Amino acid sequence: MLNYIWAGLIVFSLVFALIYDIRDLNQDTYRNGQPLPVTMHFEEPYDASTRRLPVHVHINQTEFQRLYGVSHDVDSIYAGTLVQTLDGRQLQFAKDVSLPEPLATIRSMTSKRENDLRGPVSFEAAAGGAAVTRVPANLSFARVRFVKLTAITQAALDFAQTAVTIAIGLIGVLALWMGLLRIAETAGMIHLLVRFAQPVFRRLFPEIPKDHPATGLIILNLSANVLGLGNAATPLGIRAMESLQELNPQKDTATNSMVLLLAMNTASVQIVPPSLLVAIMGLQVNQLFFSILLTTFFSLIIAVVTAKFLQRTKRFKASDPLLTNQPEG
Amino acid sequence: METVRNLIDLVSVFVLPAFIIGFPIYGLLKKVPVYEEFVEGAKEGFTVAIKILPYLVAILFAIGMFRASGAMDFLTQGLRPVLSFIGFPSELVPMAIVRPLTGSGSAAIVAEMIQQYGEDSLLVKMAATMFGSTETTFYVIAVYFGAVQVKKTRHAVPAGLFADIAAMLLAVYIVRLLFG
Numbered sequence: 102m103l104n105y106i107w108a109g110l111i112v113f114s115l116v117f118a119l120i121y122d123i124r125d126l127n128q129d130t131y132r133n134g135q136p137l138p139v140t141m142h143f144e145e146p147y148d149a150s151t152r153r154l155p156v157h158v159h160i161n162q163t164e165f166q167r168l169y170g171v172s173h174d175v176d177s178i179y180a181g182t183l184v185q186t187l188d189g190r191q192l193q194f195a196k197d198v199s200l201p202e203p204l205a206t207i208r209s210m211t212s213k214r215e216n217d218l219r220g221p222v223s224f225e226a227a228a229g230g231a232a233v234t235r236v237p238a239n240l241s242f243a244r245v246r247f248v249k250l251t252a253i254t255q256a257a258l259d260f261a262q263t264a265v266t267i268a269i270g271l272i273g274v275l276a277l278w279m280g281l282l283r284i285a286e287t288a289g290m291i292h293l294l295v296r297f298a299q300p301v302f303r304r305l306f307p308e309i310p311k312d313h314p315a316t317g318l319i320i321l322n323l324s325a326n327v328l329g330l331g332n333a334a335t336p337l338g339i340r341a342m343e344s345l346q347e348l349n350p351q352k353d354t355a356t357n358s359m360v361l362l363l364a365m366n367t368a369s370v371q372i373v374p375p376s377l378l379v380a381i382m383g384l385q386v387n388q389l390f391f392s393i394l395l396t397t398f399f400s401l402i403i404a405v406v407t408a409k410f411l412q413r414t415k416r417f418k419a420s421d422p423l424l425t426n427q428p429e430g
Numbered sequence: 431m432e433t434v435r436n437l438i439d440l441v442s443v444f445v446l447p448a449f450i451i452g453f454p455i456y457g458l459l460k461k462v463p464v465y466e467e468f469v470e471g472a473k474e475g476f477t478v479a480i481k482i483l484p485y486l487v488a489i490l491f492a493i494g495m496f497r498a499s500g501a502m503d504f505l506t507q508g509l510r511p512v513l514s515f516i517g518f519p520s521e522l523v524p525m526a527i528v529r530p531l532t533g534s535g536s537a538a539i540v541a542e543m544i545q546q547y548g549e550d551s552l553l554v555k556m557a558a559t560m561f562g563s564t565e566t567t568f569y570v571i572a573v574y575f576g577a578v579q580v581k582k583t584r585h586a587v588p589a590g591l592f593a594d595i596a597a598m599l600l601a602v603y604i605v606r607l608l609f610g
Contacts, residue, residue, distance in 0.1 A: 276475025283471025
């Protein structure tokens with residue numbers, strides 16, 4: 102199942118990226134090769150020999166909308182710099198300014214590192230001694246194509262990095278809880294929990310033998326979840342999974358208990374809302390106490406029933422590690 | 431109601447210290463060499479994190495690509511008529527699609543919706559309830575199954591996703607019932 106979903110995500114991102122890119126090519130969204138008419142305002146009179154001149158770039162709204170075929174507004178004045186070298190003149194917008202589409206995309210495609218929109222600019226240099234401070238000009242940009250294809254490639258690389266950050270970030274909290282749990286196990290605390298929780302959990306997890314520590318760890322994991330202790334819940338859940346794995350004859354395949362524990366975790370009852378939500382909503386989150394409690398209560402029941410139902414279907418029965426001792430291909 | 435809330439808040443403050451301090455103290459009472467045992471257990475933290483890594487990379491980069499491709503917009507458009515037919519507000523469709531895929535992405539959607547509709551609106555209450563009631567299923571699968579090197583997840587994805595879908599729909603109906 103996960104094989105298909107995973108491959109599906111990748112294939113569909115390629116398909117959709119190509120659809121967007123071909124549409125962009127067809128409509129010439131970025132008007133490659135067509136210059137954008139702008140007006141440059143110089144703070145001091147224009148001087149053809151100065152290398153860097155600070156300018157204010159004025160983009161005419163009607164011309165902008167007509168060129169790109171869009172209807173949204175454009176801020177009229179942008180700070181920038183005119184750079185004049187022997188090779189030509191280039192106009193650079195100030196770094197990180199907020200730009201309307203498609204200029205923002207053009208910037209992210211053509212000046213990723215600096216994040217300043219830039220392009221060669223052509224204008225009629227003023228002749229004679231007249232002090233010129235206002236010059237109409239034509240600004241062109243480097244060619245922009247296959248925006249989405251570039252974006253998905255970049256996303257793949259970025260998120261691989263994110264995964265490392267997350268996994269490394271887990272080390273500390275994992276070590277803390279693994280250490281504490283080890284003490285709890287040796288001291289016999291988990292065993293106490295097992296005896297206490299067994300009557301209920303025997304029905305939910307019939308595969309766990311009597312007095313096995315897995316039950317105690319599951320209890321700890323689920324209660325941490327209920328109390329919104331995400332940081333503690335994850336290591337406790339992992340420890341519970343490890344305990345269940347001891348009972349698994351086929352180490353690469355999930356047992357029914359593992360799937361049930363996972364489903365109960367994704368749909369866990371919440372008495373205390375997750376801290377991220379508190380961070381976003383502040384005290385308003387208190388209003389949602391009952392709605393979250395009720396929703397999670399029902400969704401937990403649904404999760405358990407679904408997992409129990411699916412494990413009885415023909416397909417998943419055939420892959421049950423506890424029923425089939427033959428490793429399948 | 432207030433006292434119940436206070437009590438729950440109090441409990442949630444005390445639970446963590448109770449675990450962190452209580453386990454070693456209980457161990458001491460039981461004559462367990464607590465420091466030695468702690469270090470022995472904590473060793474595992476590193477190996478577990480490393481075990482999770484490949485699973486996390488696999489899941490996250492695929493989801494990241496999918497999000498960057500603009501496929502979400504297509505999905506949102508496609509699902510809108512179906513969902514509005516069963517009384518699911520179309521403003522919540524992006525939330526429903528993003529939630530099982532990424533936690534930070536869906537948190538951003540809630541924050542955006544607060545900006546757009548205001549904290550007191552029914553839509554924000556629904557979105558926040560959805561956020562509070564469901565988990566990032568694919569992330570949980572990667573972390574929990576990655577830690578024990580389970581590759582064949584069997585019915586974990588359908589069960590988790592079905593519970594998510596149920597929670598999304600329930601959130602809408604329950605918020606409507608309580609606040610509507």
